[in-house]
Amino acid sequence: MTKLFSKTHEPVDGSSPNAPGWYMLAVLSLLMGFASISTDLYLPAMPTMARSLGADAGMIELTISGYLVGFSLGQLLWGPISDRYGRRPSVAVGLVLFVIGAAGCALSENVLILIAWRIVQALGACASVALSRAMVRDLYEGNRAAQMLSTLITVMAIAPLVGPLVGGQIVAFAGWRALFWTLVGIGLVTLAALFTIPETLPAERRNRESIGHALMRYGELLRYRRLLGYAGTGSFLYAGVFAYVAGTPFAYITIYHVPVQLYGLLFGLGIIGIMVANLVNLRLVPRFGYDRMLLFGTVITAISAIVTAVATHTGWGGLWGLVAPLFVFVSMTGFVVANSITGAMADFPERAGAVSALVGALQYGLGMVGSGLVGAFADGTPWPMGWVIAITGVGSLLCMGLLAPERIRKTADAGYEKIA
Template sequence: MKPDVDAMAAETERASEPSGLWLMIVLGTLLAFASISTDLYLPAMPAMSVALAASQGTLQYTVSGYLIGFSVGQLFWGPIADRYGRRIPIAIGLVLFMAGSAGCALSTDVVQLISCRVLQAVGACASVVLARATVRDLYGRDRSAGVLSTLMTVMAVAPLLGPSIGSLILKVAPWQAIFWTLVLIGLLTLAALFTLPETLPRERRNVEPLSTAFAAYGSLIGDVRLLGYAGAVGFFYAGVFAGISGSSFAYIDYHHLSPQLYGLVFAVGTIGLMATNFANSRLVTRFGGDRMLKLGTIGAAVAGAILAFVTATDFGGVLGMALSLWLFTAMNGFVTANAISGALADFPVRAGAVSALMGAIQYGSGVVGSAVAGTFADGTPWPMGWVIAIAGIGSLGCAHLVGLQSRQLG
């Protein structure tokens, strides 16, 4: 696998390196669409279950439907933006996001809600995928790494605030108001988007047929190391979204926390994620990305096993469940960044395709995790617990596979 040296050199020597608070705010907002679309309405799920006459397990499919749209959509937006530029595809995605959000607010049954969540996700993922591409357009390699690190902090703040804001909206308005709030966020972001320049000029756009770009994904699937990295992230996110879809019922219905207190508990867990992201940025240059990935997956497997025990026995009550969930979520700071950077390092010339493929597997696996937890929902936190435990062990196994392949290559 020999990198295209000329293409890599051209990338690092890009002359235009703008900076500014407004640019970071807009790009950070685009990246945050990955989480605000779900985190904002989590406290409303029990109320929505009653209003739409849907069971706990059925309503959890609103998370699965969103993840299907988000994972599959990524594979399409990347090649489209490489051919037609960044701003117009992002704008189209924001319009789809607003249409889906409005549809959610107007839904009268759970089938309509799930369908509109899929549409919402297809639009939201354009913002996330193409915001990363915009950073690559604007900055050279070393500078873009620093910019993306800063934007990752913004992404970590979004789930920190989302449930808390959602619970505050519920205090003064019905659950539909949360989705109308998302429509407003989409509209303001669309207006802000057109204050930024188009970052991919016509002379740098890919003129090959879109079918050629899509076909390139097939050759990546056969690489064992890439599958190891993707599997580590995929299994981990299956657990993450099993927790996201099941936690509101576990805390509010089973342990009888108020929606406002649930938002606070959720926010505390996100603080742990921010701490491990910071620690990883400091330690990865010393110990290497693969070692930090292994550390994160070990922590995820241990936390998942503890959570399975706690949810099966109710040992420690709500505190025991919260602590083990916090520990599992915190491991994201060691798992995701190191797995994605490892995969991109193996394919430097095909970074765009690798990034889209990793993202599709990352969120597609979330579909499985949330759907399985929803299918086996029984009114207790136990199904969520055992799904997260299996996810942690699977993530550790895939990280071990990466290590085995590294030794064979060496």
């Protein structure tokens, strides 16, 4: 039987002998950015889509929730498939599904059909995201893996930074359907780029157990307390972030009357915050270890989430009273995501695809809950978004309790040893 649990590989000074060049890292960043590409580009179009399809705000917000359903569940399948057959062919099939789903969205005539095609689109996109993280784990270990994930997340953050800005212009000049045709083009370009990079999981390192057996062993992975702790910190944050994604178009555009073309500027502030936080994390992880940086991120996440809830309930500070705490909250993604994923995969190098998929499924599964709650309790105010973000921010911090204090000290000591 394949060994399920193995010792961590820390400290690790660098990469494997097959460490990638910057071109491959750029392709991996593009793959990792498919979740953002698939959502952020069309955020400014949501009010327009509601009018065009004769749907209310809550139903349009469910296009995000529907996407997250496919994105969450699909990863559970792609992880074992890639561990058995390799990363590149699995991603290629996923990209084909993404293109088909995006075309279906562009041709949709009502909101229910749109939601269905969004699920198909997500089933394909999730392969790129989950397996790009596994590819990083194929090539790097320990704190170095956390550094590289921070680097990739910083690069791919360009997509959500420019996505709403570009999306707003496309809506203004060509309509919302043109957004999905744009996604078709992006999918085809990425598919071509995929075949210019090598496979990161050689045949001798692949998991030979059947897909069915691998799927059943997800239950075994969930018995590990530290894995749940790492997955929980990132998953609760994702729930809050997707509540932000679902709630801010209507909060900013409808309630505070921000022009649709300028929505992307406010949304982009959070992306800049994520990029800066990732760069700081990149520098500090070797010194303090990824667990310490994760603890710092979750503490600030909880504080900013509570302030956001107060702002949405009282209206204190108007637009900027809401934008400021949301900026801090979203920025903490730069400290939480890379470090939580690295911690989750550290103990399971031989099952990196399955663990990455499980973590991703939990992240986007709770993201679905977060965005769904905002849509279900929509009342014409930002308050539903605020209380969802508050609960998820506190939940992210509480999950740190599943990580033993000595584990945090261990990874910090590994960082000190590395730079000594």
